[in-house]
Amino acid sequence: MGILTKHEITRRGLLAGTGALVVSFSAIRALAQDTPAAAHEKPKLPGSLDDDRYLDSWIRIDSDGKITVFTGKAELGQGIRTPLIQVAAEELEVEPGDITLVTADTGRTPDEGFTAGSQSMQNSGTAIRDAAAQVRELLIAGAGRRFNVPPEQLKAEKKSISAPDGRSVTYGELVTGQFLHLEAQPQSKLKPPDALSIIGRDVPRIDIPGKVTGAVAYVQDLRLEGMVHARVIRPPSYGAVLKDIDSTAAAAMAGIISVIRDGSFLAVVAEKEWQAVKAMRAIERAAHWDEPATLPDQTDLAAVLVALERDVGTVAESGIPSFPDGAIYEATFTRPYQMHGSIGPSCAVALLKAEGNLDIWSHTQGVFPDRTAIAQMLGLPEDTVRVIHMEGSGCYGHNGADDAAADAALIAMKIPGRPVRVQWMREQEHMWEPFGPGMVSKVRASLDANGRIDNWTYDLWSNTHSTRPGDAGALLAGRTKERPTPQKPPTLSINPNGSGDRNADPLYAIPNRRVLWHFIPDMPLRVSALRGLGAYANIFSIESTMDELAIAARADPVEFRLRHLEDDRASDVVKLAAEKFGWGRGEVPQGHGRGFAFARYKNHAAYLAVAMEAKVERETGRVQVLRAVAAIDSGQAVNPDGIRNQTEGGILQSISWTLYEAVTFDRTRITSTDWSSYPMLRFASVPESVEVHIIDRPGQPFLGTGEAAQGPACAAVANAIRNATGKRLVDLPLSRKRVKEAIGLG
Structure with missing residues (x-):
């Protein structure tokens, strides 16, 4: 590059x-x-x-x-x-x-x-x-x-x-x-x-x-001739505004080229990276901010989200739900804010060339929308800005990559002729990346005399799940510079690809249903796309409910799903996952549980079913997923190993979200600023085996793979815990504390 x-x-x-x-x-x-x-x-x-x-x-x-x-x-x-x-x-x-x-x-x-x-x-x-x-x-x-x-x-x-x-x-x-x-x-x-x-x-x-031999594989590795290093000094919280700053001492430090201030946007540029880091810390100590308390009470997040509803849209509707007396299940499920947690903080490089053109190397997921936003932020014609994708350290959604690109671009305009490398710090990544939105869902469902679902209502509360660039207001630098671009207010939009409503409508045959999205335009925390969007939480809620209804119908969870599926390809993945797992065969050891879940991603993409066995330690509340067996149909398989790779990774990431991950905050600041305060799945807790079985469909359209596992894997973990303990957990993450509380040991 x-x-x-x-x-x-x-x-x-x-x-x-x-x-x-x-x-x-x-x-x-x-x-x-x-x-x-x-x-x-x-x-x-x-x-x-x-x-x-x-x-x-x-x-x-x-x-x-x-x-x-x-x-x-x-x-x-x-x-x-x-x-x-x-x-x-x-x-x-x-x-x-x-x-x-x-x-x-x-x-x-x-x-x-x-x-x-x-x-x-x-x-x-x-x-x-x-x-x-x-x-x-x-x-x-x-x-x-x-x-x-x-x-x-x-x-x-x-x-x-x-x-x-x-x-x-x-x-x-x-x-x-x-x-x-x-x-x-x-x-x-x-x-x-x-x-x-x-x-x-x-x-x-x-x-x-290149990734395993130390080659230039990531944008973090990029080194261009004459390159300088920059660090951005972020505000301490969302609502903070810079009052004053004395950067004299930092500007006099060794190797410092420039200290840049544009409104509340602060940055330092140095010849060497460590020089930039030291100057950044010095400026952090010298900066004074107005910092109002703008965040909600995390202890009552579900009530906060429900109260923020401003619009309601109908996602799906058929028949007239009318609940009889008798076999009715109802529950409220919650998902916290969750982060991408990219292992390497965001990075970008920008170069303002002699002829006035600006080149940017970025791990953005959309080079053209990012170009539009950056050009608007800088007041440049779009055709003078070039955005070149270069891999970063993972994202699966809208993380800090676009913001790092905007940072580098803004700074490069002040340092013409020299490539400017911007690298975020770990705490900046955790505090400022857009999170996957917190969500609340309420399910009510009933069974008829034949043990089939006859009524279903589903209400979900959620922000939009995409605030990606397209204009300068989507970029941190665009919102904090002297002449800021305000973020466009999000609006309710229901379409086949979905957002917060993705997979909110069950694929199962249910004669009477109503699915509503209670839209939240006001975003207490910064949010955007995280792998799967709303599908993760919606499938968790739906598939947890399916298990509860199967129990009420005295039916096997796999058989119960099959009796409600009318799509043969859906039935095929359910049957294959159950067969390869050995569902229904053998005794379940004491303290172990088995869970099953299914979904068709977006209801029109890949089909995936997964069975899991988990061990629950009653004394500690620790949940260990021992094995997972999945079946996936993503149409014609081009590279089967790639499909297995993506599905295995999706299962592991979903287990991590489900058991460990939640953004924490007080009334002023994000407090989960490192790996101690934002725990993730560690190697010691990875399942002993993860199997992925592919149903190839030669001649059929490609259906995609990367996000199909997120929702079913979460629900399978939850259903395994229910099977092991007899208790239904409805609040993510399913942490040790919540498991102990559910079984009466908390």
Whole structure:
């Protein structure tokens, strides 16, 4: 990674197109002369091709045979680069190693918005596969014209097209002197499932070697010539406003280049990193803040959230719920604020170049929205700002990466010509990253005489689950500078992808249901997207209730779910997880419990069921998950090992959230500022075994994988505790203290 050199692909180079089949970036759309009305009439294209309709937005083949594939999606640790290369290699009839993949970069790739919602394969994977298949057919057609041979007699293989008589031509030779700029077609000649050799194969992740050998793998590793180091001095709390600061002593410290103040935005720039850290601490001691108490009482958080309701939306409704006397279950469930807890604090690098253009390297999940927000914050034209994605240390949601990018950009404007590296401190990450919102849900359900659910109401209270950048008000620097941009007030929005309401509507067959989202626009704590959004808490509530209803119906929890499922693919994962776990077989040891849960992510993405065995220590309240067995159907499996990897990681992260994690705060400040005050799952508590079984669906659409496990894993833990103790815990996290209280030992 580094400053663009003359050898790299640029937008201008692509437009020149000399000696290449350029088959890469969204600006080419400006060349199309279609009127808005004509564009509206165009047929829908597969995946993200519908947003960037030209083949040259996705694939480049140079005259020397080099193949470059472009995606607007970012590698966040989910391993997405490998399957994206696999789908392209499959359709182009080349090996994965023949392809160079360029990920999210506003100067080089399509605009695919945010990398979120387990949609990379659904959107970008689909687009790349279809584009590659169409390029293959164009190459074959070109060779057919050259050889005067019907295309159906030609074969694409190893970057060449060969004829029956032995003649062959390389991809590079076919594209020499051509510039191909064609709109993709709605239908692609995809290889049939029985002809696939790369899709469905366990190809090693290409991002791993650098991470385990000490190469430059993360934005934290990036070192550019002449780079300086910066630290930002954050306010001590959300409502704090800087009164005064005497930075004279800090400015005189060794190596200090500049102390920057812009309103309540404070930063220090130094030649060396440790010099910046020491100056930052000195400025922290010298700064005086007005600090009002603006946070709610954490001890009564559920009541606070319910009282903050300002709007109500109907998520789902069918029949007329009418509860009879008799078998009714009702409960209130709560989720605390939870953090991403990225193991490495956020980091970014920015460089203001001589011509006035600003380059930013960031672990943002959306390079194009981040560019828009930063340009607005600085008052720059968007086309002078370039945001280049470079991996950070994990996020799975909107953590501090965008804010670090804005910090670096604001500081770089004061230090032209030198790359500025901003690294957050641990306590800054814990205090200032956007958290997963606290939530409250109330369930009421009843059974009919046949042991089937006949009525269901579900009310949830939640903030929005996305305050991602798109304008300067979403950035900390944009809100604290002298001329701040206020954050846009969030509004209630119910759509198929969901937010706080994600997975709030059970997939089960229930004749009478009503699901309401009681929307909370006022956010006591800073919140945004955390892996799974509202699905985590909603599935916890729904699947806990399913177990209670199964108990009331005197039914096995697995059988009870199956009697309410009408989707065969849903039933298949439930049956497979139960079979591989050995559900219903063998005695459960004293103090152990078994739990089961299922969900289809967003009700239209991946299916996942998981069974768990947990041990509950009555004396200490400690819950140890011993083993987990999951079954997942995420459509056609491109890289099965990647699917297993993501599902295993999702299960472990969910166990950590469920048993340990909660943001703490007093009336003024966030108090969970380190790993002691924000505990997480440690190696000693990792399950002895985690199995993931994949149901492959060749020829079916990609459904995504990354977030499917969060909700079911949480509910399976809760149901295992219920099975072990006979007590239903409804408040997350299911901590030792709460377990002891539930069993009467607290």
